[in-house]
Amino acid sequence: MTDADLTAPAAGVSGPVKVETRSGVLVGAREGGLVRFLGVPYARPPVGELRWRAPQPLSWTGERAATAFGPPGLQRTPSDGRPNGAGVSGASSEDCLYLNVWAPAEARGAPVMVWIYGGGGTMGSGSVPSYDGSAFARDGVILVTINYRLGALGGFAHPALTRATPAGEGLANYHLLDAMAALRWVKDNAAAFGGDPGNVTVFGESAGATITANLLTSPMARGLFDKAIVQSTGSLPTPGTPLAAAEAFGARLASALGLPGAEATVEQLRALPGEAVIGVERLGAGLRTVIDGRVKTQSIMDAFAAGEAIDVPMIIGTNSDEGRLSGTQRVATYAMSGAPVWQYFFDYVPDWRRAEQPNGAAHAAEIPYVFDTLRRDRRIGGRATDKDQSVADYIHACWVAFAKLPAGARAIEGPGGFVWPARTEANDRTVAIFQERPSLGKAQDLRSPPNGAPPGPTSRDEE
Numbered sequence: 001m002t003d004a005d006l007t008a009p010a011a012g013v014s015g016p017v018k019v020e021t022r023s024g025v026l027v028g029a030r031e032g033g034l035v036r037f038l039g040v041p042y043a044r045p046p047v048g049e050l051r052w053r054a055p056q057p058l059s060w061t062g063e064r065a066a067t068a069f070g071p072p073g074l075q076r077t078p079s080d081g082r083p084n085g086a087g088v089s090g091a092s093s094e095d096c097l098y099l100n101v102w103a104p105a106e107a108r109g110a111p112v113m114v115w116i117y118g119g120g121g122t123m124g125s126g127s128v129p130s131y132d133g134s135a136f137a138r139d140g141v142i143l144v145t146i147n148y149r150l151g152a153l154g155g156f157a158h159p160a161l162t163r164a165t166p167a168g169e170g171l172a173n174y175h176l177l178d179a180m181a182a183l184r185w186v187k188d189n190a191a192a193f194g195g196d197p198g199n200v201t202v203f204g205e206s207a208g209a210t211i212t213a214n215l216l217t218s219p220m221a222r223g224l225f226d227k228a229i230v231q232s233t234g235s236l237p238t239p240g241t242p243l244a245a246a247e248a249f250g251a252r253l254a255s256a257l258g259l260p261g262a263e264a265t266v267e268q269l270r271a272l273p274g275e276a277v278i279g280v281e282r283l284g285a286g287l288r289t290v291i292d293g294r295v296k297t298q299s300i301m302d303a304f305a306a307g308e309a310i311d312v313p314m315i316i317g318t319n320s321d322e323g324r325l326s327g328t329q330r331v332a333t334y335a336m337s338g339a340p341v342w343q344y345f346f347d348y349v350p351d352w353r354r355a356e357q358p359n360g361a362a363h364a365a366e367i368p369y370v371f372d373t374l375r376r377d378r379r380i381g382g383r384a385t386d387k388d389q390s391v392a393d394y395i396h397a398c399w400v401a402f403a404k405l406p407a408g409a410r411a412i413e414g415p416g417g418f419v420w421p422a423r424t425e426a427n428d429r430t431v432a433i434f435q436e437r438p439s440l441g442k443a444q445d446l447r448s449p450p451n452g453a454p455p456g457p458t459s460r461d462e463e
Contacts, residue, residue, distance in 0.1 A: 017105075021189040024060040029067050030105055034137045037101040037193075038127075039070035042185040043178070045095035046149060051270045052161050054170050055097055055181040070098025072125035073150040074274050086119030087128040087378060094274045096147045099182055100126055102133030103142040107194025111201065111403040112142045114186055114225070116179055118206025118232075118364065122151045122278070135372035139400045142195040144186055148178035148211070151278045157243060157290055158250035160266045170220060172246055172290035179211050183224040201403050203229030203315075205367055210235040210289070210300075213331070216310050217303035220295055227402065229315040231370070232363060236327030240291040240299045256280045301327070304334040315402055317344035317432075320360030329443055332423055340410045340422035342402070344432040345446050346395075350388050366434075372396040387436065394418065395434055414438060 017030040019037065028037035043055030050056060071093035076084065083089040104110060115131055117124040126145030133143030148154060154175035165171040183202060190197040202225040204212040210233040215221040241249075251262035257276055259268050289296055303309045316332050318324045328343070335341040346366040349357045357365075368377040369392040374384035398414045405412065412420040420432045420440070429443035 018063065019192050021192050023058060023185070023189075025063045026066040027063050028101075033105050034134055035101075035103050035105050035193075037066040037103075039068050039098050040066050040101065041070070041097060042099050042146070043097040043181045046097060046153075046174070046178075047094045049270065051094065051153070051274075052156055052158075052171075052174060053165075054174070054177045057181075069100060069125075069127035070147060071096055072127065073147055074153060074278055075119075075123040075150050076278065077123075083378065084123050086117070086124035087130065088119075088123055088125045092125075094149075094153060096149065097178060097181070098126075099144055099146045099185070100133070101142065101144050101193060102137040103193045103195070104137050104140055107140075107142060109196045110140055110142050110194055111199045112144065112186060112190050112195040112197075113201045113203060113399075113403050114144045114146065114183060116146060116148070116202065116204030116208035116211050118204065118208045119150075121154070121175070121207040121210075124150070124207070129376040129378070130368050130373050131371060132373050132376055133371070135396060136400065136403075139396075141400055141403050142190070142193055144182075146179065146182040148175045148182075150175070152250075152253060153274060153277055154178070155290065156250055156253075157246035157292070158254065158264065158269060159247050159262050160264060160269060161250070162243070162247065164266045168294070170292070170295040172243065172292040173214070173295040176211060176214055176218060176221075176289075176295050179215060180218075180221055180224055183215075183221075187224060198226060199403070200225045201227040201229060203231065203399075205231040205364060206233060209233035213300045214289055214296065216312075216314075217298070217300050217308070218295055218310075219297060222310055225312065227313045227405075229399070229402070230317075230328075230331075231366065232318050232322055232324055234322070234324040234327065235289075235300070236331050237301050238289075238299070240289045240296055243290055243292050246290040246292075253277070253280060301330065304331050307334070307337070309335065311338040313339045313341070313402075313405065315342045315344065315399075317346060319363060319365055320345060320347040321357065322361075322363050325446060329446075332443065333429070336423050336425075336429075342412060342420055342432065343423050343429070343443060344420075344434055345441070346434045348391050348435050350383070350385065352383050352385070366395070368392065369395040369434075370399050391434070391436060394438055398432070398438075 014031045017035050044058045072088050073096040074092045074094050126147050131145050136143035157172040170177045187197045209230045254264040255261040318328045332343045346361050368374045372392045394415050401412045410422045418438045423429050431441050431443050433439050433441045
């Protein structure tokens with residue numbers, strides 16, 4: 001951040017901080033050595049005539065406060081105020097295209113990481129406490145979390161929308177287009193926050209990992225990121241939905257909401273209440289990746305098998321009790337013929353959780369270790385021990401080291417002398433195994449879950 005871009009209090013003092021982006025001036029907050037900019041709009045609200053359109057750029061005049069999170073994407077939450085399965089409670093909105101930035105206060109050319117949350121494609125938010133970016137900023141990385149459209153508001157096709165979409169503009173996969181718009185905004189504005197626009201890592205878990213994998217295999221996403229991390233998606237082998245089939249689903253949804261099915265007009269579709277749209281969709285179906293010929297021209301696995309995925313350094317892995325290892329192994333094998341790929345297997349279960357997770361690490365268990373937010377995670381509830389924290393220390397450090405990795409490097413150097421080499425045939429497809437202490441193993445020796453236990457449930461698409 002240059003003096004022209006940023007005005008901040010002296011080091012160690014809390015107070016407002018300003019940054020000038022290409023969209024306008026933001027006023028965030030500084031606490032000690034970190035700065036935060038929350039609820040930053042990266043595109044115009046996708047409502048009214050912009051529902052089921054690619055996100056549109058926006059700008060503002062004057063100063064815009066950036067000290068509170070923007071609303072999550074429209075989703076179902078319990079009426080009693082409890083969080084849903086993705087940790088979101090309270091109000092949500094179609095007006096949801098916001099991102100959040102945590103940065104070192106004196107950053108200069110810092111690597112940038114952009115997090116895409118999971119939640120089955122129907123719930124979640126970049127403001128969940130487990131995704132707090134303070135630890136990344138503390139360790140010299142600018143961390144960005146984003147919101148994106150959910151359910152049938154984020155993934156939807158209908159004959160009327162296909163006809164109305166301008167040539168060259170993406171359609172159907174609005175959640176992917178949102179992620180691309182956020183990445184484009186980050187690339188354009190990274191330097192204003194002290195970041196390096198040439199070192200942007202996109203990473204996500206579950207549905208967010210599926211989005212990441214789809215970005216890696218979308219021709220429209222080229223140039224928007226420089227590295228990628230794919231954490232625990234079960235959708236890698238899942239074929240995309242043909243556009244015609246997605247349009248037929250859209251026609252059925254329109255009929256269920258009282259419109260004339262495939263004959264519904266764009267105006268009628270966009271006039272539907274958002275709550276009604278997410279209320280009738282079959283869970284997950286609205287967000288299934290659509291092979292629309294623009295955003296997506298082929299499925300994830302087909303693109304990797306053909307050598308047509310975007311070739312950037314990548315970390316890919318899964319947890320030991322997820323039943324998602326097979327697709328991860330296949331993609332890692334295809335990808336290692338290009339830029340370096342690192343594979344991991346997360347197999348750490350805290351002592352206090354072993355009775356409820358006897359077969360290994362459950363889905364999403366790695367997230368508070370990656371973010372170093374054990375004491376903020378609602379599922380942990382203050383039970384984290386010093387041993388758990390030591391695991392978070394080394395896993396978080398590996399993710400930071402990957403973000404900082406110089407071009408051409410083929411090993412990640414973690415704490416305590418741990419060296420994690422890229423996966424190759426020459427090293428028997430080495431995998432980092434994350435238990436109480438990190439170790440190296442071979443991909444062909446992995447089992448999920450371990451010890452011959454029955455495999456966990458496989459995911460439906462985009463889970």
